[in-house]
Amino acid sequence: MKLDKVQIQHFRNLQNVDISPSSSLNFIFGQNGSGKSSFLEALHYLGFGRSFRTLKHKNVIQYEKDGFSIFCVASDNQKSLKLGMARKTDDSLLVSVNGNKSNKMSELVSHVPIQIFTPQSSDLILGSPSLRRRFLDWGLFHVEPSFIQTSQEFQKLVKQKNALLRKYQQGTNVEYNTQMQFWDKQIVKTGNHLTNLRKGYLDSILEHINSNLMQFLPEFLVEISYHRGWEKDSSLEESMLKKYERDCRNGYLSVGPHKADLKLKCKGVDVSETLSRGQLRMLVAALQLAQIQHLSGKTQKSCVFLLDDVGAELDETKRESFIDRLLENETQLFISAIEKSQLLFIEKYKNKKMFHVEHGHMREEN
Numbered sequence: 001m002k003l004d005k006v007q008i009q010h011f012r013n014l015q016n017v018d019i020s021p022s023s024s025l026n027f028i029f030g031q032n033g034s035g036k037s038s039f040l041e042a043l044h045y046l047g048f049g050r051s052f053r054t055l056k057h058k059n060v061i062q063y064e065k066d067g068f069s070i071f072c073v074a075s076d077n078q079k080s081l082k083l084g085m086a087r088k089t090d091d092s093l094l095v096s097v098n099g100n101k102s103n104k105m106s107e108l109v110s111h112v113p114i115q116i117f118t119p120q121s122s123d124l125i126l127g128s129p130s131l132r133r134r135f136l137d138w139g140l141f142h143v144e145p146s147f148i149q150t151s152q153e154f155q156k157l158v159k160q161k162n163a164l165l166r167k168y169q170q171g172t173n174v175e176y177n178t179q180m181q182f183w184d185k186q187i188v189k190t191g192n193h194l195t196n197l198r199k200g201y202l203d204s205i206l207e208h209i210n211s212n213l214m215q216f217l218p219e220f221l222v223e224i225s226y227h228r229g230w231e232k233d234s235s236l237e238e239s240m241l242k243k244y245e246r247d248c249r250n251g252y253l254s255v256g257p258h259k260a261d262l263k264l265k266c267k268g269v270d271v272s273e274t275l276s277r278g279q280l281r282m283l284v285a286a287l288q289l290a291q292i293q294h295l296s297g298k299t300q301k302s303c304v305f306l307l308d309d310v311g312a313e314l315d316e317t318k319r320e321s322f323i324d325r326l327l328e329n330e331t332q333l334f335i336s337a338i339e340k341s342q343l344l345f346i347e348k349y350k351n352k353k354m355f356h357v358e359h360g361h362m363r364e365e366n
C-alpha cells in the first residue's frame with residue numbers, strides 16, 4: 001500500500017501536517033530540531049502502533065495538548081483505505097479503518113507494512129535477541145496468516161507456565177504435576193509450530209539476503225542461522241525437563257522460542273566483533289531489503305520505507321544501490337536529511353516530491 005495523503009496533529013512539534021506524498025520517493029529536509037524525525041515517527045505509528053524513540057506514548061503528544069492523531073489514505077491497485085489513530089494523555093486509543101472504530105492497534109498495523117532505517121539500525125545486530133526475533137516476526141506477521149494466532153497463543157502459554165512456576169517457587173499448595181504437564185504439552189506443541197514458522201521464514205528470505213549482501217558487502221561471507229532457544233541435540237520437551245528444577249527456582253521458563261535468536265557470523269566470529277559500524281548498517285539494509293523483496297514476491301503487498309538521516313554513515317554508492325533496490329520493489333520511500341545539499345544524488349529519480357520542515361510546519365517544495 002502507498003500513502004496518498006497524510007495528516008498529523010499535535011505530534012511532538014508537528015502542529016498540523018497535511019501532505020500528499022509521491023507514491024515513490026519523498027525527501028524531507030530541515031534544520032536540526034525542525035521535526036523531520038517526528039514526521040517519520042508518526043508514520044511509524046501507522047505500521048507498529050508505537051514510536052521508534054520512546055516507549056511512552058505520552059512523550060510524543062505535543063506539549064500542552066491532550067492527544068495526537070494520525071490519519072492517512074492508503075491505496076494499492078485493488079483498494080483504497082482510510083486509516084486513522086488517536087491517542088490521548090490518559091493512554092486511551094482510538095483506531096479507525098474506513099470509519100470502523102476500535103481500540104485494537106492490530107486492526108490498523110496489518111494494512112501498511114512499514115520499515116524504518118535510522119543511524120541506530122545496527123542495534124538489530126548489536127542489541128538483544130528480542131530485536132532479532134522481532135525482525136523475523138515482523139516478516140511472518142505480514143506473510144503468514146497463521147503466525148499472529150500462534151505467537152499470541154505461545155505468549156499466553158508461557159505466561160501461564162511462569163505464573164505456575166512462581167507459585168511453586170513461593171511454596172503455595174499447587175496441584176503441580178498434572179497442571180504443569182498440561183501446560184508443558186501445549187507449550188511444546190505451539191512452541192514447535194512457532195519455531196517451524198520462523199525457520200521456514202528465514203529459509204525463504206535467505207536467498208534474498210545473500211544476493212543483497214553480494215552487492216552491499218561483497219568482501220564478507222556472512223553465515224546466518226536460527227537458534228531455536230533450547231539445546232541443539234534435545235527436543236523442546238527434553239530441554240524443558242532438564243531445566244525444570246532451575247526454572248522452578250527462578251520462577252520462569254528459560255527455554256523455548258521466546259529465547260530464540262538469529263546468529264550472524266563471519267568466519268565463525270560474531271559479526272558484531274568483525275564488521276565496522278557502517279558495514280553493520282549495510283548488513284541491516286540487506287536484511288530489511290530481503291524482507292521487502294520476499295513480501296512483495298509472496299503477497300504483492302508493497303512496503304513504506306522510512307530512511308532517517310540519509311547522510312549518516314552510508315557511503316554514496318551503497319546508499320544509492322539500497323534506494324534503487326527498494327524502488328525496484330515498489331516501495332514508497334520517505335527519506336530525511338538536514339541539508340538539501342545532502343540530496344543532490346536524487347536528481348536521477350523520477351516521481352519524487354520534496355518537503356521542507358521548519359519549526360514543525362511541513363510544506364511541499366517545487
Ligand SMILES: Nc1ncnc2c1ncn2[C@@H]1O[C@H](COP(=O)(O)OP(=O)(O)OP(=O)(O)O)[C@@H](O)[C@H]1O
Nearest residue numbers: 012013032033034035036037038059060061062063
Ligand atoms: N512532546 C513534544 N511536544 C512538542 N515538541 C516536542 C515534543 N517532543 C520533542 N519535541 C521537539 O520537537 C522538535 C523536533 O524534533 P525532531 O527529532 O523531529 O527533529 P529533527 O528535525 O529530526 O532534528 P535532527 O536533525 O536534529 O534529528 C525538537 O525541537 C524537540 O525538542
